[in-house]
Amino acid sequence: MRLILLRHGDAQPAMYDAERTLSELGEEQANQAAQTLLRLKLNPEIIICSPLIRAQQTAEKIFKVFKNAEMETSEHLTPTSDHRHIIEILRRIKPDTVLLVGHEPHLSLLMSILTTGSRAGRFEISKCGIAVLESKDTMRNGNFALRLLIQSEQFRTL
Numbered sequence: 112m113r114l115i116l117l118r119h120g121d122a123q124p125a126m127y128d129a130e131r132t133l134s135e136l137g138e139e140q141a142n143q144a145a146q147t148l149l150r151l152k153l154n155p156e157i158i159i160c161s162p163l164i165r166a167q168q169t170a171e172k173i174f175k176v177f178k179n180a181e182m183e184t185s186e187h188l189t190p191t192s193d194h195r196h197i198i199e200i201l202r203r204i205k206p207d208t209v210l211l212v213g214h215e216p217h218l219s220l221l222m223s224i225l226t227t228g229s230r231a232g233r234f235e236i237s238k239c240g241i242a243v244l245e246s247k248d249t250m251r252n253g254n255f256a257l258r259l260l261i262q263s264e265q266f267r268t269l
Contacts, residue, residue: 112250113258114201114225115153115210116218116242117144117173120263122165128190133168140239141172143266148210149176150269151259153243155210157181159200161188163214169239170212180210188213194221202250218242228253237262 120137133141148154155177160170162184174182187196188211198221201209211218215236222242223232234257236242243259261269 112201112206112246113153113208114244114246114255115148115155115208116222116236116244117169117210117212118215118218118236118238118240119161119163119166119169119212120144120172120239129163131163131165133165137165137169137238138172140263140266141169143263144169144239144241145173145176147241147261147266147269148173153208153241155180155208156206157183157204157208158210158212159183159185159188159197160212161190161214162186163189166212166214170210173210173212188217190214190217192217194224197221198224198250198252222257224252225255226253226257234260236260237264239263 120140121134122131125131219234222234240262244255246255
């Protein structure tokens with residue numbers, strides 16, 4: 112399985128966190144992320160995203176480029192959700208390439224769990240940064256290898 116982790120783009124301030132929408136910069140970051148995935152031939156078969164507006168808007172930008180992908184929403188990608196739930200979902204689905212659109216620190220902790228088997232790994236994903244993890248074996252904690260980590264500031268150099 113190839114697992115692509117994508118943090119949402121830069122967002123506007125709002126009274127409630129769940130209501131934050133992408134800023135102009137965030138929309139640009141999301142478009143650049145989609146183009147970067149396309150250039151790197153990282154074509155998701157399924158896109159699963161957080162229900163928060165900024166993540167939904169980011170996922171929609173990706174979906175416009177990868178129209179053949181299925182798109183789903185999961186409450187298990189919110190910033191405070193328990194990683195075990197999204198890991199269980201990943202165990203049940205069968206596509207080769209899955210894109211998760213979510214938040215920090217949730218995505219970094221998920222990356223740590225999947226690559227090291229613990230929460231002790233130190234990773235950081237910038238807004239609209241991309242991490243690619245791969246596992247040739249079963250979906251188990253500590254069984255994934257980090258293949259690529261691109262911060263959004265690096266998109267222009269690719």
